[in-house]
Amino acid sequence: MAGFCFMVMPFGRKDSHAAPGTGPAEVNFDALWDKAFFPLLKDLGYTPVRADEESGSLIINQMVQRLYYSDLVLVDLSVPNGNVYYEMGLRHGMQRRGCVLVAADWSRQLFDVAQMRAIRYSLPVGEVDDAWGQKIRDTLRPVIPRMRDAISPAFELLPGYPGKVDDSYAEGVRDQVDALAAFQAEMRALRALPPASRHRQVAPLRAKYAAQSSLPAIAIGVLRFMVNSVEDEAGWQEILFYIESLDGTLAQDPYVREQRALALGKLGRSLEAITELNGLIEANGATSEREGLLGGRYKELMRAAIKSRATNEAKHFRSKAIEHYERGMMLDLNDFFPPCNLPRLYRARGGKGDESRIQKALHVTSAACERAIARGTENEWVRPTLLGVAFDLADADKAEELANIVEEEGAAKWAVRSTLDSLEESLAHVNDNGTKGRLARILERLRQASRCQ
The missing domain is CATH 3.40.50.450 (Rossmann fold)
Known part of the structure; x- marks a missing residue:
């Protein structure tokens, strides 16, 4: 037995x-x-x-x-x-x-x-x-x-566990803990810097901890800081170089692979990014973030096809972008990133039922953004996304409410400059003249607030 x-x-x-x-x-x-x-x-x-x-x-x-x-x-x-x-x-x-x-x-x-x-x-x-x-x-x-x-x-x-663990291991563990505690204290100080000052700290940080890049907590901590501090294409290239310098095991970490795919996409290497993301999903499963990243890469390929007048290719890539953004939305309705990209793709497709899908995606995006703000978990794109949803929904009351908050909190907090062109694009699709006039006046208020930023 x-x-x-x-x-x-x-x-x-x-x-x-x-x-x-x-x-x-x-x-x-x-x-x-x-x-x-x-x-x-x-x-x-x-x-x-x-x-x-x-x-x-x-x-x-x-x-x-x-x-x-x-x-x-x-x-x-x-x-x-x-x-x-x-x-x-x-x-x-x-x-x-x-x-x-x-x-x-x-x-x-x-x-x-x-x-x-x-x-x-x-x-x-x-x-x-x-x-x-x-x-x-x-x-x-x-x-x-x-x-x-x-x-x-x-x-x-733990040799000897539970009663006779070899204490010779303790010194090495203490050294690791001391190094990690010092690194985390430094990271807290760096995260407190104004965004414009962070990028200048990336190179010194990498150099300082180069010898400890084999420690996962430190290597990933440096990578997170680099991603949160990136300003331009050169910064994304630095991120890619850093990831490729990591040892093989650490390079397979799901977060590291996500950031590699993101960097490849930012550098215009969409097909490589898609290959990376598909491999990551096969190995570790789908998430709203990964599906959203895939949607973004196909959207980039769609835009390139439109620019080169390859109509059939553009339609194919648009369908793939929609497919992955929809998957991302259904995996996590609290993530605003996948659904906020869907309305313009649906509008460009103009198929049966797409108008209803636009409304659904916009309402999901709005709820996710408002939830993030209420819970204090928002990133820098939540507020401008919420403004865009109000304009896409042609909800002048909501847009006016948000404009009042922008003027109160400051245009910089709402990243207004980054979204003005998108708001103008949304305005062009509003059919009701009265609503369009109200939204145009609100847009002008936002432009004025951005000038005072």
């Missing part, structure tokens, strides 16, 4: 968080347990139990005891569930062996857990029936016995 297995997994129906087209929108984890995991563990000789089987979730002392004494803990990481991650971490710190991770093939794990080996199984359906349960069992059955003897990260990386 193999003993008993404690199954750590969600229960009930849960949103899969799968990227559109890659997996089911929702998973019935009770059916997954009934049809796949429970019979599989029985086949392997275990007595299977999961947290909710008795009377709801186990209270904390029972859960800790089960995690410690189980002969095997099987953890399903298919969805980002806080309890599952917490219980997995406890088991890793409790026992040297006997924790096996599994996950649906479309899932993407969070943070450092993504680096841990998990057995992948196919789950194209949200309702697991007998046939799919059998397929999942067939996939996992031969692998679980091999992986249950893998050593947990705590025991593998």
